Amino acid sequence: MQELPRPVPLGDRDTAPFWQAQAEHRLSFQRCSSCNEVRYPVGPMCPECRSFDFEWVESSGRGTIYSFTVVHHQTHPAFAVPYTVALVEMEEGPRVIAELKSNEAASPEIGTAVKVEWVDHPKQPLPVFVPDQEHS
Amino acid sequence: MTIRNKAAIVGIGQTEFSKNSGRSTRHMALEAVTEALNDAGLKATDIDGFVKMGANNDVFEIDLLRSLGLDNLRFFAEIPHGGGAACGTIACAVAAVTSGMADVVVTFRALNERSERRFGESTVGGGVGGWMQYNMPHGLVTPAQWIAIYAQRYLHEYGHTTEEFGRVSVLTRKHAATNPHAMMYERPVTLEEHQGSRWISEPLRLLDCCLDTDGACATVVVSAEKVKTLTGTPAYIAAAAQGTGTQSEMMTSYQRTNIARLEEAEATGKELYRTAELTPKDIDVAEIYDHFTPMVLMALEAYDFAKPGGAPKLFQSGVLELDGEMPLNTHGGHLGEGYLHGYGHIVEGVKQIRGTAVNQANNVKTCLVTSGTGVPTSGIILSQEAY
Numbered sequence: 001m002q003e004l005p006r007p008v009p010l011g012d013r014d015t016a017p018f019w020q021a022q023a024e025h026r027l028s029f030q031r032c033s034s035c036n037e038v039r040y041p042v043g044p045m046c047p048e049c050r051s052f053d054f055e056w057v058e059s060s061g062r063g064t065i066y067s068f069t070v071v072h073h074q075t076h077p078a079f080a081v082p083y084t085v086a087l088v089e090m091e092e093g094p095r096v097i098a099e100l101k102s103n104e105a106a107s108p109e110i111g112t113a114v115k116v117e118w119v120d121h122p123k124q125p126l127p128v129f130v131p132d133q134e135h136s
Numbered sequence: 137m138t139i140r141n142k143a144a145i146v147g148i149g150q151t152e153f154s155k156n157s158g159r160s161t162r163h164m165a166l167e168a169v170t171e172a173l174n175d176a177g178l179k180a181t182d183i184d185g186f187v188k189m190g191a192n193n194d195v196f197e198i199d200l201l202r203s204l205g206l207d208n209l210r211f212f213a214e215i216p217h218g219g220g221a222a223c224g225t226i227a228c229a230v231a232a233v234t235s236g237m238a239d240v241v242v243t244f245r246a247l248n249e250r251s252e253r254r255f256g257e258s259t260v261g262g263g264v265g266g267w268m269q270y271n272m273p274h275g276l277v278t279p280a281q282w283i284a285i286y287a288q289r290y291l292h293e294y295g296h297t298t299e300e301f302g303r304v305s306v307l308t309r310k311h312a313a314t315n316p317h318a319m320m321y322e323r324p325v326t327l328e329e330h331q332g333s334r335w336i337s338e339p340l341r342l343l344d345c346c347l348d349t350d351g352a353c354a355t356v357v358v359s360a361e362k363v364k365t366l367t368g369t370p371a372y373i374a375a376a377a378q379g380t381g382t383q384s385e386m387m388t389s390y391q392r393t394n395i396a397r398l399e400e401a402e403a404t405g406k407e408l409y410r411t412a413e414l415t416p417k418d419i420d421v422a423e424i425y426d427h428f429t430p431m432v433l434m435a436l437e438a439y440d441f442a443k444p445g446g447a448p449k450l451f452q453s454g455v456l457e458l459d460g461e462m463p464l465n466t467h468g469g470h471l472g473e474g475y476l477h478g479y480g481h482i483v484e485g486v487k488q489i490r491g492t493a494v495n496q497a498n499n500v501k502t503c504l505v506t507s508g509t510g511v512p513t514s515g516i517i518l519s520q521e522a523y
Contacts, residue, residue: 006272006273006275007262007263007264007268007272007273007277008262008263008264008273009263009264009265009269009270009272009273010263010264010265010269011269012265015269019269040391041267041270041385041391047383066289066390066395067285067286067288067289067292067390067395068285068288069276069281069284069285069288069337069338069339069340070335070337070338071275071281071284071337071338072334072335072336072337072338073280073334073335073336073337075277075278075281076275076277078275079275079277083275085274085275085276085281085285087285087289087390094391095390095391096270097270097271097274097276097285097388097390098274099274099275110288110289110292121273124273126273126274
């Protein structure tokens with residue numbers, strides 16, 4: 001079945017490198033060059049020390065489920081219900097939204113260890129989270 | 137210096153709330169504004185300022201200016217961030233009339249949100265920028281889904297069940313059931329019906345979600361000095377404030393230390409009580425923004441009526457019933473009366489202060505009205521007396 005178009009992230013002058021990294025299957029965050037604070041979502045200034053200088057660092061891809069929702073009422077043709085979206089607290093600190101894919105029938109649980117895998121959607125590859133058996 | 141009781145709402149107007157108004161939002165806005173002016177004993181030509189809400193708005197102050205045949209507006213503003221803006225429009229109007237930048241400021245909200253563009257719908261296809269770029273590509277595309285993330289964490293933090301959400305729904309619909317203006321007039325629900333309603337986005341069920349509504353509301357705000365020249369009953373504005381909290385985003389402030397708390401509402405509440413020189417115990421009736429039931433619980437905690445996680449107890453003790461110590465959402469709120477993005481709450485707050493509400497609470501001297509949460513928010517405290 002052909003995949004229906006999902007909303008495509010429009011990178012701007014701040015976020016374009018973030019999405020380019022995702023196109024190459026890397027989840028990356030900004031790290032302040034002055035105070036080493038990792039920040040997300042993407043922004044031009046470090047909220048800790050107000051430095052504009054930063055570098056991109058790649059996430060380990062591992063984290064734990066902080067919250068989630070199982071969507072049952074379909075509102076968008078690209079997303080067949082039911083599906084699960086998780087807010088995952090990554091090892092580096094930021095919390096990231098992505099779909100949670102699991103072969104297990106049981107409901108997701110907050111605190112479960114997960115890791116990033118990549119899905120090549122036509123216009124923008126995106127991460128999904130899957131259970132991380134090694135770290136659970 | 138504070139703005140405490142230096143301005144008042146002297147006029148209110150509202151159309152019927154329905155699934156299909158059959159007329160334009162501009163038409164309804166003009167009806168509500170006309171009613172509010174008549175209520176205040178003022179003429180259209182007395183208006184020299186407008187404040188409106190932003191998101192999903194297609195009626196501009198200049199559309200009203202042209203229809204009303206006004207010569208000029210010397211103050212106009214728009215408050216951003218959807219339902220969080222409702223009381224913010226009143227706060228802005230207070231700033232205008234107490235500073236002398238305007239004399240008579242009209243605020244309004246007009247929506248055909250059921251019959252035209254539905255707020256709960258997602259935008260299909262295309263590119264998304266700003267805060268949406270991190271959420272929508274992953275299927276988190278509607279307000280119910282964004283709020284579900286907060287709600288799930290709230291249940292987790294405090295060990296509550298979705299029955300606690302259900303009690304919000306039951307109480308609110310009970311009040312709507314005796315309000316002839318409500319879309320859900322004579323249609324109360326039970327906790328069993330709540331628990332049996334279909335999932336929208338877990339842990340939110342259909343009966344946790346507000347209605348979609350066609351309708352309009354308006355208010356007239358003037359200074360306390362100007363009140364003396366008018367014949368109507370004023371609702372003095374003891375406090376009006378906006379708040380953001382930390383790391384604020386539109387609907388998805390997920391990076392905060394604890395998303396089971398509403399920082400924006402905590403900040404707004406502190407400012408309101410400080411300005412009004414009141415405490416939560418002094419509030420006689422509360423009209424709390426109810427887009428989704430869990431946010432009512434979290435807001436009651438943020439405005440300090442209960443400790444974090446403690447709001448469900450208020451629903452079991454009877455405090456929030458019409459004959460309780462602090463009746464809640466006496467008009468039936470967004471869940472039962474209609475969803476005017478917080479404007480129905482403001483109109484109801486004024487009626488409670490005047491003693492003219494359909495579900496009138498006893499001995500109302502003060503009323504807290506709050507606006508949308510999960511977004512930068514706002515609130516007002518209305519008072520019968522200019523103390």
